[in-house]
Amino acid sequence: MKILVGYKRVVDYNVRIQVKPDGSGVVTDGVKLSANPFDDIALEEALRLREKGIAEEVIVVGIGPADLTAHLRNGLAMGANRAIHVVTADAVQPLTAARVFLKLIEKEQPGLVILGKQAIDDDANQTGQMLAALWDRPQATFAGKVEVADGKAKVTREVDAGLEAIEVDLPAVITTDLRLNEPRFIKLPDIMKAKSKPIDSIEFGSLGVEAHDHLKTTQYAAPAKRSKGVMVKDAAELVAALKQKGLL
Amino acid sequence: MSKILVIAEHLDGKLNSSTARAVSAASAVKGEAIDVLVLSDAPEAVAAEAAKIEGVSRVLTVARPENAHPLAAVLAPQIAKAATGYSHVFAPSTTFGKDVAPRVAALLGVAQVSDVMSVEAAHTFTRPIYAGNAIITVEADAAHTVVATIRTASWPAAPSGANNAPVEALTVDAALPTHTRFVELKQGSSDRPDLQSASKVVSGGRGVGSKENFDIIYKFADRIGAAVGASRAAVDAGYCPNEMQVGQTGKIIAPELYMAIGISGAIQHLTGIKDAGTIVAINKDGEAPIFEIADFGLMGDLFKIIPELEAALGA
Ligand SMILES: Cc1cc2nc3c(=O)[nH]c(=O)nc-3n(C[C@H](O)[C@H](O)[C@H](O)COP(=O)(O)OP(=O)(O)OC[C@H]3O[C@@H](n4cnc5c(N)ncnc54)[C@H](O)[C@@H]3O)c2cc1C
Numbered sequence: 001m002k003i004l005v006g007y008k009r010v011v012d013y014n015v016r017i018q019v020k021p022d023g024s025g026v027v028t029d030g031v032k033l034s035a036n037p038f039d040d041i042a043l044e045e046a047l048r049l050r051e052k053g054i055a056e057e058v059i060v061v062g063i064g065p066a067d068l069t070a071h072l073r074n075g076l077a078m079g080a081n082r083a084i085h086v087v088t089a090d091a092v093q094p095l096t097a098a099r100v101f102l103k104l105i106e107k108e109q110p111g112l113v114i115l116g117k118q119a120i121d122d123d124a125n126q127t128g129q130m131l132a133a134l135w136d137r138p139q140a141t142f143a144g145k146v147e148v149a150d151g152k153a154k155v156t157r158e159v160d161a162g163l164e165a166i167e168v169d170l171p172a173v174i175t176t177d178l179r180l181n182e183p184r185f186i187k188l189p190d191i192m193k194a195k196s197k198p199i200d201s202i203e204f205g206s207l208g209v210e211a212h213d214h215l216k217t218t219q220y221a222a223p224a225k226r227s228k229g230v231m232v233k234d235a236a237e238l239v240a241a242l243k244q245k246g247l248l
Numbered sequence: 249m250s251k252i253l254v255i256a257e258h259l260d261g262k263l264n265s266s267t268a269r270a271v272s273a274a275s276a277v278k279g280e281a282i283d284v285l286v287l288s289d290a291p292e293a294v295a296a297e298a299a300k301i302e303g304v305s306r307v308l309t310v311a312r313p314e315n316a317h318p319l320a321a322v323l324a325p326q327i328a329k330a331a332t333g334y335s336h337v338f339a340p341s342t343t344f345g346k347d348v349a350p351r352v353a354a355l356l357g358v359a360q361v362s363d364v365m366s367v368e369a370a371h372t373f374t375r376p377i378y379a380g381n382a383i384i385t386v387e388a389d390a391a392h393t394v395v396a397t398i399r400t401a402s403w404p405a406a407p408s409g410a411n412n413a414p415v416e417a418l419t420v421d422a423a424l425p426t427h428t429r430f431v432e433l434k435q436g437s438s439d440r441p442d443l444q445s446a447s448k449v450v451s452g453g454r455g456v457g458s459k460e461n462f463d464i465i466y467k468f469a470d471r472i473g474a475a476v477g478a479s480r481a482a483v484d485a486g487y488c489p490n491e492m493q494v495g496q497t498g499k500i501i502a503p504e505l506y507m508a509i510g511i512s513g514a515i516q517h518l519t520g521i522k523d524a525g526t527i528v529a530i531n532k533d534g535e536a537p538i539f540e541i542a543d544f545g546l547m548g549d550l551f552k553i554i555p556e557l558e559a560a561l562g563a
């Protein structure tokens with residue numbers, strides 16, 4: 001079985017994003033970029049399935065600009081067999097990303113597609129679900145545990161009410177939650193090895209995907225700021241203050 | 249004119265309060281009708297609750313045995329069919345809504361607006377990106393159905409009681425897949441208030457130190473009638489279950505009182521509590537970022553302070 005893994009590059013989670021003064025976007029110049037944390041988890045899970053002998057090949061997929069190759073090399077260094085780079089200068093919205101993945105699925109025929117539950121830049125949390133719908137296959141979102149056997153996956157999902165287990169027939173789309181696993185660190189020799197692994201470049205335009213986005217972002221604004229309050233000296237003062245506000 | 253279909257979230261025959269929040273957002277669209285769709289094996293009780301929510305025009309029910317559990321792959325084709333004639337389909341931005349709504353959007357061939365914070369006009373919304381560090385205004389193409397999830401912390405629950413909307417059974421002609429099967433739901437059993445709708449929340453972080461120590465948080469929360477939350481670090485360390493996580497990737501909440509105890513205040517955590525009324529931080533590190541946004545900060549050891557708080561509360 002082949003596993004396709006979504007491997008998006010995003011602004012690193014430690015960066016405090018600033019909105020440009022003119023409201024035209026956020027400042028990304030010179031800002032540190034990293035793999036979407038949920039995608040590292042997706043890749044780790046795929047690698048573990050390969051190590052267990054359940055999968056033979058793990059392919060990382062990135063949709064983005066020409067300089068995405070360095071990022072995809074990280075995925076290869078982590079252990080993916082090869083990478084597919086869908087080259088586009090424009091940021092793609094989830095529906096378009098899902099349509100791109102569908103094209104790649106038609107070509108690669110994977111048994112499993114593992115994506116992050118959300119990309120921490122757009123925080124959309126859509127692509128996996130949309131892909132599953134377009135592909136007409138099962139989805140198991142917010143996965144905290146995945147067990148694959150006999151052409152099926154049992155997935156434990158982190159839902160608001162607790163932990164929900166579902167069983168899905170393969171092929172299927174799984175999206176990862178934070179507690180699924182802890183991604184491995186990349187080792188130096190692996191970075192060397194990754195240099196000879198293939199990255200397949202495909203022009204977005206050649207896929208025949210309509211990039212018809214129905215949503216237009218017209219304005220970026222900084223969030224309303226909460227101002228710093230007061231420090232109280234002890235428990236009694238805190239209780240008194242909260243009682244005065246009618247909160248206790 | 250706009251017609252909005254709101255997807256009801258429910259569990260064990262009870263309507264989830266996030267539904268009434270989504271109805272609030274639907275009211276802000278100022279359309280001509282708001283219909284609530286209840287998909288269930290036995291929708292009656294849930295439909296009766298939904299019919300009481302102010303602003304609801306009609307409650308539509310789809311009763312099928314396959315709808316006994318909220319499987320997105322099963323529900324989405326029915327919702328997509330039922331969406332015919334509606335300008336908007338809203339679902340709460342809970343794990344339920346996040347799971348099913350994009351699947352509906354893709355079936356309808358439209359994009360989705362996630363986590364709607366405000367409705368500026370029928371097709372213009374604001375939503376957070378980058379863990380809430382930026383708020384964007386998005387315009388949806390008016391020629392297509394708008395599928396959106398509603399950020400529950402940004403909307404009050406529409407009041408319930410005065411309304412008595414008609415309940416109508418709907419038959420949707422949709423083929424349902426069998427490739428996805430429900431196995432089980434393990435719910436945390438607790439008599440405490442529900443984290444997502446509680447007016448008071450006490451959360452513990454890594455500073456609490458262990459699962460056993462977390463009892464001090466539960467006890468204090470019970471004392472003041474609060475729900476209990478946690479940071480990701482506390483959940484990852486196994487101090488408490490996943491459904492207690494507050495933040496960017498956990499629950500986004502807006503209680504009147506939020507108490508963060510032994511939590512440093514990472515942006516991913518803060519994004520979950522931005523809309524809280526009053527934030528209290530208790531932390532032994534005076535430099536902890538949580539103090540930057542807390543209304544009341546108290547520096548010190550939580551194991552000393554919590555008993556003192558209990559004492560100060562009196563009998
Ligand atoms: C993609 C992504 C998503 C994330 N999503 C979330 C999310 O949804 N929610 C979330 O919370 N985090 C999330 N995080 C993690 C986040 O970045 C922080 O790591 C996490 O919030 C830290 O939790 P903490 O404050 O409990 O732990 P720490 O940062 O370790 O802070 C512990 C605090 O306890 C204090 N302390 C220790 N002992 C005591 C004592 N005896 N008395 C008083 N104070 C004490 C310390 O001074 C310290 O400030 C996410 C991270 C990533 C990368």
Ligand SMILES: Nc1ncnc2c1ncn2[C@@H]1O[C@H](COP(=O)(O)O)[C@@H](O)[C@H]1O
Pocket residue numbers: 005006007008009036038039042061062063064092094097114115116117118119120122123124125126127128
């Ligand atoms: N441009 C992209 N390149 C690679 N993977 C992507 C891209 N966009 C979305 N994905 C995948 O879809 C997941 C969810 O993204 P989103 O729906 O934008 O929150 C991500 O974690 C990725 O796995």
